[in-house]
Amino acid sequence: MKQEFKQYFKELLGNDNACFDVLHQRVYSYDATKKHYFPDGVLFPRNENDIVQILRFCNENHIIVVPRGAGTGFSGGALAVNGGIVLSFEKHMNKILEIDLENLVAVVEPGVINFNLQEEAQKHGLFYPPDPASMHFCSLGGNVSENAGGMRAVKYGTTKDYVMALRAVLPNGEVIRAGKRTIKDVAGYNLVGTLIASEGTLAVLSEITLKLLPLPKFNKTAIALFDDIKQAIDSVCKALSKGLNPVCIEFLDLLTIEALKQKFKLSYLTANTALIIEMDDNEEENLLKNINYMRDFFLQMGAKDFKIANNEKEASDIWFARRNCSQAVTIYGSLKLNEDITVPRSKLAELLEGIRKISLKYNFKIPCFGHIGDGNVHVNVMLEKNDSYQIEQGYKAIEEIFKLAIELDGTLSGEHGIGISKAAFMQLAFSEAEMNLMRNIKKAFDPNNILNPFKMGI
Amino acid sequence: MKQEFKQYFKELLGNDNACFDVLHQRVYSYDATKKHYFPDGVLFPRNENDIVQILRFCNENHIIVVPRGAGTGFSGGALAVNGGIVLSFEKHMNKILEIDLENLVAVVEPGVINFNLQEEAQKHGLFYPPDPASMHFCSLGGNVSENAGGMRAVKYGTTKDYVMALRAVLPNGEVIRAGKRTIKDVAGYNLVGTLIASEGTLAVLSEITLKLLPLPKFNKTAIALFDDIKQAIDSVCKALSKGLNPVCIEFLDLLTIEALKQKFKLSYLTANTALIIEMDDNEEENLLKNINYMRDFFLQMGAKDFKIANNEKEASDIWFARRNCSQAVTIYGSLKLNEDITVPRSKLAELLEGIRKISLKYNFKIPCFGHIGDGNVHVNVMLEKNDSYQIEQGYKAIEEIFKLAIELDGTLSGEHGIGISKAAFMQLAFSEAEMNLMRNIKKAFDPNNILNPFKMGI
The missing domain is CATH 3.30.70.2190 (Alpha-Beta Plaits)
Structure with missing residues (x-):
């Protein structure tokens, strides 16, 4: 990255919040995929206005920006696969701004850890249901960007069912507000709906308004x-x-x-x-x-x-x-290819039978567990990490499993998202028309393709 | 409309399903706004493939297409304000295709009447909660396009909480599928979310998959x-x-x-x-x-x-x-300007007090009723229909009410949508950046601007 760019960021944010050293590059290079991609630098915006300045500058100078929650994702959404700037909210933008007891709403910054909101809500007799397995570490900004699920989804739905409103910064630095602190709002396009699960490719979230429920006794x-x-x-x-x-x-x-x-x-x-x-x-x-x-x-x-x-x-x-x-299934191998396909729950038996056949064909152990109520299966293809032939075969097995899920009217991912991990498989699930439409939506938000590019196969 | 265009549609659909006579133009010229705009013709597609052919032809020839449910809307979403073709689903595409008892899902064509689905679901001990006041007449395609609410929203949410998947035809004639018959699906952008409440401006719905609940006893x-x-x-x-x-x-x-x-x-x-x-x-x-x-x-x-x-x-x-x-409030005047603003429920008292002041200022009766649980108020400015000065003043009062709702962190519309009725007020609620973003999304779906153009102020 050009020295003048680094200088701009250091002047904007201070030396502590604009880091280009190898230590920061390394620490922000990986997520739960265990893949590593070194970013050029890591920026820690202190507030929405910092995000505005950063994005405006990056857009003008065609610098890639990768928003990052807590880096707990399984699909590489937070990885700087082509360098650029990682934007981290964990240092400053991690505050619960409001618990509104009259409207049962929480307003948070994107870096708030899921469980911290759950605990804060509970103090007031309230309940934030989405509970991804990483809830003790993952951030709500990441949860919204990936539409995180969890075990309680069968009764309480997923993150998307709790997002009432968002503030977000577009790649050109413009701030938009989407949605309202109301159950009903049909003015304009459903921008909240569009931003949920967009994996940080359309806009950078700066504030999230979430619905809370009374805590069941x-x-x-x-x-x-x-x-x-x-x-x-x-x-x-x-x-x-x-x-x-x-x-x-x-x-x-x-x-x-x-x-x-x-x-x-x-x-x-x-x-x-x-x-x-x-x-x-x-x-x-x-x-x-x-x-x-x-x-x-x-x-x-x-x-x-x-x-x-x-x-x-x-x-x-x-x-x-x-x-x-x-942890238990690691007895079957030193490497786990872990996918989170989902099918309508009536098709679960067929899916598991199909996975059993694939397991026999490739001679891999494929233990499965997960969320039966919503048809979301964590499929674990167990391999040895030093056997490159086996790993190659493992990915073939995974592809067969994806095909099977799609045949059964299911989806590539129930919770983890596409990122880079499943980008190559998008063509199994989506037609060229659908992919083109998604590319057009991406362009509508981000014509210079600076925001988390090369993700989702888009 | 050119004779050759009419000819094309008649050959495609048969004379009965491609109607250019004055009677059809008149019958399909109005909705609950009571405004009249005559379309050039009315087409009744028999299936998704008809929609594909119609849209492809209209896109090539820059013919405006206005999708229409049952015409019960209060915002003019189904009106052919600049002529063109009205696409009606009430004649053929009005079938409940499936009630899936294992996954608690209904698959319907867009022309199905809301109440017909409620009744069919009930036969199986199931429940489709969204209950707009027009539920005996309005269609599910219209419900999805406007994100219809209803009285049960405080417990059960609005239409958007029930749409699991859609099939839709893009203006260029390409068919897309969005969403799955699963609680969890995070593959690709949330196209279902984007299409909900888009008021027929982005794509034409051809099939809707809705979540059902067990019927409470x-x-x-x-x-x-x-x-x-x-x-x-x-x-x-x-x-x-x-x-x-x-x-x-x-x-x-x-x-x-x-x-x-x-x-x-x-x-x-x-x-x-x-x-x-x-x-x-x-x-x-x-x-x-x-x-x-x-x-x-x-x-x-x-x-x-x-x-x-x-x-x-x-x-x-x-x-x-x-x-x-x-009906009762008509004792206060022969003309009713009926709006459906919504505020966070904690702000309702302030909203109603503000409306009382506006009522005193203009000397109009403004009875209010509605959905207190979700802050959605039906505000009725009562006027005399032959008094043009009063009507002009009435619209000024409405504008003040909109401004008040926005000041109280509310929205222009909780249920009815924007259409043409509230298009002029969009600038009260949305910034130029937000309006531009919506225009860019519109272009991403409909570059030739053939689908329900000139709506929502976009």
Whole structure:
């Protein structure tokens, strides 16, 4: 990067907030993909006006800008794949600006950690439901940019269901406001909708207004064991159709269960399939009634066992299994290709059967677990990291899995986004007309293509 | 319109589906704005492929195309303000294609009437919540294009919360699919989000996939009477913050109540403000507990009375008041300028006080009623239709009301959209940067500006 550009940024932000040293380049070079791309520099805007100045300058000088939340993404959205500036909000723009108790709304800067908002909301008896697995580390700006999901999505939806309004800076430095602190707003195009899940390619978020809910007063955890995964899936579909409304309904397949047993000696996983269920309610009596009803229904549908946790310790033990799936499956290989395809939940059995066949064809272990309630499966193709032939084959298996998901009317990604990891597969899911339309939308926001370019295959 | 164009459409669709006679022009010239603009012709596509052929031809020949649902809109979205072709889905593309009981999804053509889907869903124990006042007549294509709301929005959200996937035809005739039949999908830009509320200016919807819910088993209606509207608003804000979750919570102001009493002799409206409340639940016991809790809370907050309907007849009597507000207020004038501004619900008292001042300044009666739970107020400036000076003044009052709503962090429209009715006011709500961005998005979809042009001030 030209010395004069560095000088401009240092004068604008101060030396501490415009860093071009190797240490900063390295620290901001990677995310959860574990790929490394060194940016030319890292800028820490202190406020929206800094973002305006930075973007205006970068747009005039055709400098690439990569907005970065906490770098917990699995798809490379925050990676400076072609150099340029990483824009990080974690140092300054990390404040909860307001908890509005009358309208049940939070206003935050993009660098706020998801869990910090959850905790702050809870102090006021309120609830921010989206709970990506990385919630203790990931930022709300990143959550909005990727439309992060989580376990509670089956009852409470994903990030997009909570974004009421945004302030954002366009690549040319203009500030736009989108949406309102109101449930209803139909004036103009749905710019909030367009910006959600745009992976930092259209505008830089400077302020986020999120809907909060009253915190449910009671919750209960349970585990259901099935010997037949199809029975388990069928039970879930039928229970949801009946109006049972669990917060989470997670599944572990046989390989995942075996790994958990081997690694953590979890003696209670005595079946081929486990479902982990959480329900909540404002009335304890009603909660017990519902979870007992689910138990009876699941047992009637063929479950071998259904245990309701009697206290927090028992609940925590049950959740231990789900929280440690990712770590447990490492017994099958030193390298994990981890994808998060999603299909309509009625197609889950077909998807898992197809994955089993792909697993046999390539002779890889492919443990699967995830969010059965919303058809979102974390598929883990387990490989050895020093075997380059195996890795090549692994990516072929992944491509077959993507094709299968698309055939079953599913999607390449339920939660992680496309970024660079799945960019090559966009053509499986989208027609040329759809890709061109997305490119045109990108141009409408960012004609100079400075904002997180070369992402999403766009 | 050139004879050769008419000929093309007649050959493509048959004489019955390509109509250029005055009768069709007249019938398809107006909507709920009561303004008239004669189109050159009306086309009735039989399927998506017809839409493709029509749009491709119109795009090549720069013929304006105005998609039209049922013409129930209040903002002129379906009006051919500059001639061209009206594209109507009511004749052929009006079928419910699928009710998917496993994934709780409906797939419909754009011409399906909202209430027909509600009824069909109900047969299967399912529920499609969005309930615009015109639900017996309006089409789902129109609902998606305007992001229609309704009374149940406070608990169940608006149309956008139910659209999972769309098929749509771009102005150049290319078909795109957006979204999936899954709760989670983050592959590519959120095209579903962009198309919702785009008022038929970006693409023509050919198929809509909607989320359904299990039908709640029980509901209860109640009416609460307050002498102080601020107390009523404050009670609602606090009740919602406590986790009470009413399906609807509607308010009638003093002028509306007086009109209802005068016109319909409703003796039970013995206060300055009425709130009409509906709650639902799958457990009758729980429902009663919640509505009793709300009664006790409202009485404690200062309500004069809180009556819970004991049966359907009593519930229907209560709803009679709300359903007839629009008609009742006509006692104040022969012309009604009816707007649907929305503010954060905590600002409702300030909004209503501001409207009262505007009413005094212009000496117009301005009865207000609507959706207190989501801050969406139907404001009715009552005038005499033969008094042109008064009408001019009425529009000035409306402009002041819009400005007030924007000052209170509200929006020009909670439900009706912008169309032509509010196009002139867009500059009150949006900056030049925001308007330019919307124009760029329009160009990204429709470079020749053939699709419903001159709407939304874009």
